[in-house]
Amino acid sequence: MQRLLVLFDLDNTLVDRQGTLADWAAVFTARHGLKDEEQAHIFGMVAERAYPSTFDTIRTRYRLSMSTAELWHAYCTDIAAMVSCPAEVLDGLDELRATGWRVGVATNGAVDIQRAKLRATGISERVDGVFVSEESDARKPQTRHFDLAAARCGRVLGDGGWMIGDNPVTDICGGRSAGLRTVWIGNGCSWPPDSPGPDHVVPHARAAIDLLLLHSSDYMRP
Numbered sequence: 001m002q003r004l005l006v007l008f009d010l011d012n013t014l015v016d017r018q019g020t021l022a023d024w025a026a027v028f029t030a031r032h033g034l035k036d037e038e039q040a041h042i043f044g045m046v047a048e049r050a051y052p053s054t055f056d057t058i059r060t061r062y063r064l065s066m067s068t069a070e071l072w073h074a075y076c077t078d079i080a081a082m083v084s085c086p087a088e089v090l091d092g093l094d095e096l097r098a099t100g101w102r103v104g105v106a107t108n109g110a111v112d113i114q115r116a117k118l119r120a121t122g123i124s125e126r127v128d129g130v131f132v133s134e135e136s137d138a139r140k141p142q143t144r145h146f147d148l149a150a151a152r153c154g155r156v157l158g159d160g161g162w163m164i165g166d167n168p169v170t171d172i173c174g175g176r177s178a179g180l181r182t183v184w185i186g187n188g189c190s191w192p193p194d195s196p197g198p199d200h201v202v203p204h205a206r207a208a209i210d211l212l213l214l215h216s217s218d219y220m221r222p
């Protein structure tokens with residue numbers, strides 16, 4: 001039987017990035033003796049784009065004495081200590097592989113921080129492959145991103161598969177353009193009007209896993 005591919009987005013799909021960043025911004029603001037009102041600004045900057053260059057901007061703005069490299073390293077260490085993946089989602093990844101799925105992670109971002117999160121949460125050891133956009137400068141929604149993620153799992157996009165994620169553009173439109181079926185993690189939001197919808201909408205990652213497990217035999221042909 002052909003093992004069918006399923007790719008998961010990482011941030012706000014397998015892990016709660018927004019919640020983790022909010023906690024981190026509070027710690028960072030206190031640690032550097034910044035005013036409370038700067039917390040939202042720091043959160044906003046890092047939520048938008050978390051790369052070493054983001055910390056270069058923060059360092060200059062707040063005249064911090066630590067180097068950009070030290071700030072970036074501390075950020076990766078802090079987030080790895082704070083982030084978690086729900087136990088039922090980790091179990092679900094195991095269940096998918098035990099049922100015959102080939103499971104991967106397809107995420108945009110910097111390698112250091114994304115790999116740190118994957119290791120700290122235990123996701124790394126529960127998937128067949130991971131692709132982080134910075135590794136080959138291939139960001140979702142580019143088809144090349146999905147192509148490289150599939151390859152990490154020993155699959156090709158031509159064999160079909162699924163993309164699960166929270167971002168309508170990068171995960172769902174990108175996944176569909178790459179020839180994958182899609183499940184959108186709504187996180188309580190409605191699908192944007194005027195945009196072709198995903199194959200399924202679910203409230204969280206565990207529900208997406210349950211959907212795939214329920215229909216595993218339909219999705220895998222001998």
Ligand SMILES: [Mg+2]
Binds near residue numbers: 013166
């Ligand atoms: Mg996401």
